[in-house]
Amino acid sequence: MTSAEQVARLLALVPYLQSHPDAELGTTAEVFGVSTEQLLEDLNVLWYCGLPGGMPGDLIEIDMDTVAASGRIRLSNAEYLARPMRFTPDEAMSLVVALRAVRELAGGHVGEGIDSALAKLERATGAPSPHVAVAGGSEEIRERLTEAVAGKVVVELDYTGAGLAPSSPLVAPAQLIVRDGFGYLQAWSLERGAWRTYRLDRISAVRVTAEPVGDIGEPPAFGPGWLEQRPDAAEVTLRLAPEAAWIAEYHPIRALRQLRGAIEVDLLVADPAWLRSLLLRLGRAVRSVVPPEAAAGAREAAAEALAAYGAE
Amino acid sequence: MNLAICLLMARRFIEKTQIRQVVEGYHDLSDAAFERTFERDKDELRSMGVPVETGSNNPLFPDEVGYRIRRKDFELPAIDFDSAETAALGLAATVWESATQEEQTVSALAKLRAAGVDPDPARLSGLAPSIGAREPAFATIWAATGDHTPIRVSYRGQPRQLEPWAMTYRRGAWYLLGRDRDREAPRMFKVARVDAPAQAIGKAGSYRVPDVDLDAAWRRLEPRQADTEAIVAIRPGRAVELVRRGRPVEHVGTVPAGYEVYAVGYARAADLVGELCAHGADALVLSPLRIRQAVITELTAVAGSLA
Known part of the structure; x- marks a missing residue:
């Protein structure tokens, strides 16, 4: 007996095999x-x-x-089933969201292609489609980076990381990616001789050089939980006032525990400057930090800032 | 499958007895078994989105019920994509991190290929976007939004009855816009704050999504427009987000040595205080005074209490 899922697939398979005569078995399965x-x-x-x-x-x-004999499929006598079925609402929503995510990373000419493809899909399906927004910086920067990836040339970035001084790294761009709602450039840093990620909204300029990118191989996987793969990441536990629960929605946390009148979160920290900024931002909402020395940077930065306020 | 083909080929409504005679696999069944199988197959087709219509060919005898699938309701309309468009479509297959939505995207793309479109991801090799759906309630809310099913959810511990209208993904989080039945008004919900999978409390398609301005509703999710300005002294090259948002100004009072002064817009004082604190000595707020005092209070707490 056939399942609904199989019937849905067969209804698309029949027109596919008619519009792709002699389709190859493996390609079709894919x-x-x-x-x-x-x-x-x-x-x-x-x-x-x-x-x-x-x-x-x-x-x-x-x-x-x-x-x-040859792994090729020849199907005939099904002219009445020459076109696939309409999209189901789930298919239409899934496809449109995926395209909108591509749109958020693309710039210029590519972006226009996606806009028109989306408009055609929405006309064809008539469904209200979910919106997608990613913090991806300016379209112009994204376009230059995409072109540099395609042209395989080294670029110089104007970059300011969290809590760090601005720098102008020379990098071989590999790809633009999205994690937790932020767009990043994955690139091989020529100075450090290592893979680095740069948040797109922190890149203020891209200068394209004439230097070709050598053989840099594939960038490392940057999947969900990418922080856990970093050997230098350390776990820090914060006990916070309940009103600081927003942190769980904005930062990748490993665990959240509800205590009486407080919450406790476990974070993986790869960058001490990031933790310093976070603790300063949380201010009075922080009740305790484990290990305590993880708070030293924030304490010193706060004392320095207070001195600057007093001294001005 | 054969039932789908049979109904699709029909120019008129076909009665159940005729269907039983012609469709392969039905005629050898007993009466009861045929009834069961036919009903199940028909419901299955409908649940897949196949528009199986019920009606009568004879206006004088409307009780003679038959079934059909109208070709124009069934078939994907013709869509022509140019090469820039097919390149973008090709990339869509790898965006979802959630297996269910990835399957749905692959099956939508397979339909496009069946219609003669050939998505080609090779041209956009530099882009690798991804979208997660890790919220525990995501799958149930997504499904209810797709087929317009009213649901009951527990939202921050409070029971709410909703009619989902549309979803959006902002900065790594999913939101649902819908009508709150208890409050009888549209509301926006953050899916991460829904504590458990949603429960259906009605039939699919039992309400209409009104023609509200969805774009305007989503825009309200964006940070509020800055309507007030603070005067902030910033070390050159630091606190770039503040500098980018601000504009350089002449300051009448004393300016700390080694700093440049900017007017920076903000909407909520509490957000600005947190942001200024995060920059430490790189950004000192000069006015308004109450923001300056709030920043000093927070910094004093951090400097003293985290020992």
């Missing part, structure tokens, strides 16, 4: 996100499908000998 075994099962089901009546001439024809 297009539909299934294994080749599943695809062969699908073809076997189609073999019994066709027009009402069930006479031999009414059935969909698939040349199973060719499939077995």
